[in-house]
Amino acid sequence: MKSTDHTLDYIIDEMIDTVKNSKDEVFEIAEESRKEYETLEQELAVLKEDVATVIAEGDILEKKSNLSRKKLSEVSKNFKKHSEDKVKEVYDQAHQLQTKLVVTRDKEKALRLRRDEIELRLKTIEQMVERAEGLVGKISIVLNYLNEDFKEVSELISDAHEKQEFGLKIIEAQEEERSRLSREMHDGPAQMLANIMLRSEIVDRTYKKGDVDSAVQEMRNVRVMIRDSLYEVRRIIYDLRPMALDDLGLIPTIKKYISTLEDQHPNIRFKYQSTNERLHSHYEVALFRLIQESIQNAIKHAEAGLILVELDISCEKVVATITDNGKGIEQSEKKDKSFGIIGMHERVEILGGDLKINSSEEGTGTRVSITIPVEQENTTAN
Structure with missing residues (x-):
């Protein structure tokens, strides 16, 4: 019976961790969608100005082209009155204006x-954010149910097999939801690739019409878009789940993650002490996500010039400290807490740990301290 209870406790812990991870990912999706919405709004404003400018230019060229064709017609009617050079000049001018038009x-x-396309994409993102916000509320209800009322459910479900089946159904439902959200995230890169195809067609048409300078500029723009698309795809795949975490463990994965940020932030230092044992998977996932969130906060919000990540893994506990010399966290943000900070607190609480965020009011940096107790049975030899 004790073995059965231990198995059931493990299933419950796995369910809570899965639901919490889903909530974190929904938070990330909502935040990324809002950023994309703002970027597209800015691009749309510029595009509207460009459209108005191009329309005006086209109208002027059309008037000039009409006048040029009219002049060419007059010259053609009185061909003998004009020199050959004059006729050629009028014809070339009409041809150039028509080509530009x-x-x-x-x-x-x-x-x-x-x-x-952008206007349609903005509507889609707006709907996605609304669905994400609704999903966050539903996941919060599930978390409260699991954390507060699961004992009552356990008393009602007396059979261990029924409990296990119940838990696995919840995990399966959450995994299906995560897969759906992953497919939606691919809409971003897909849209970017569609835009690349459109711009490449413009390059082809522009080059064929003889406007080499415009074609070269469009090619430069296409290269930038391809680079951005590749970065976005890699970021999405890596954020969903770093494969190195399962294969190599926590410390090599953190090293690899920091190396991927060298272009974005070259001054990230990593120091660690560790036994020769691997932590249980849910400890490693939680710690990686906590460190990842802390680093991203330092880069995006604190504007830190130097970030120091320290990790100490022993048989009894794991201590992670992330220190930066940025502008710190504003008091309003400390009070209300951002989605990311809320997620960090909830993740640490589920593992029975402690999270402290100390930020100087003078803007001299932030220190995130994470302490998580580790049970001896939850470590495995490398």
Whole structure:
């Protein structure tokens, strides 16, 4: 019976951890979606100005082209009155104006198409954020249910097999939800790739029409978009679950993660002390996410010039400290707490640990201290 109770406790812990991870990912999706929404809004404003400018340019070119064709017609009717050079000059001018008009109208069409795509994407993101916020509320209810009322459910479900089946169904439902959210996240890169295809077509048409300078500039823009798309895909895949965490363990995964941030922030130092034992999977996942969130907060919000990550793993506990020399956390943010900080507190509480965030009011940095007790049975030899 004791063995059965231990198994049931483990299943409950796994369910709570799975639900909590889902909540964290929903928070991340909502925050990333809001950032994408703001970026697209800015791009849309610029596009609208560009469309108006191109339309005005096209109207002017159309008037000039009409006048040029009219002049060419008059010259053609009185061909003998004009020299050959004069006729050639009028013809070349009409041809150049017509070519510029076609290129301008094509550019206008492409800009209008991109504008419509962004407006549609903004509506989709708005709906996604609304669904994410609704999902956060539902997950919070599930967490409260698991943390506060699960004992009553356990008394009602007397059979151990029924308890196990009940727990596995909850885990399966959460995994399906995470898969759905992952598919939605791919809409971002998919949209970027569609835009790359559109811009490459513009390059092709522009080059064929002889406007080499415009074609070269469009090619530069396409390269930037390809680089951004590749970075976004890699970031999404890595954030979902670092594969190195299962294969190599916590410390190598942190090293690899920090190395991926060298372009974004080159001054991140990592110091560690550890026994020759691996922690249980849910400890390693939780610690990695906590350290990842702390580093991202220091980079994005604190604007830190130097970040120091220290990790001490012993048989009894794990102590992680993330210190930066940034501008600190504002008092309003400490009071209300951001999604990320809330998630960190809840993750540490589930593991029975302690989280302290000390930030100087003078803007001289922030220190995040995480202490998590480790049971001896939850470590395995490397």
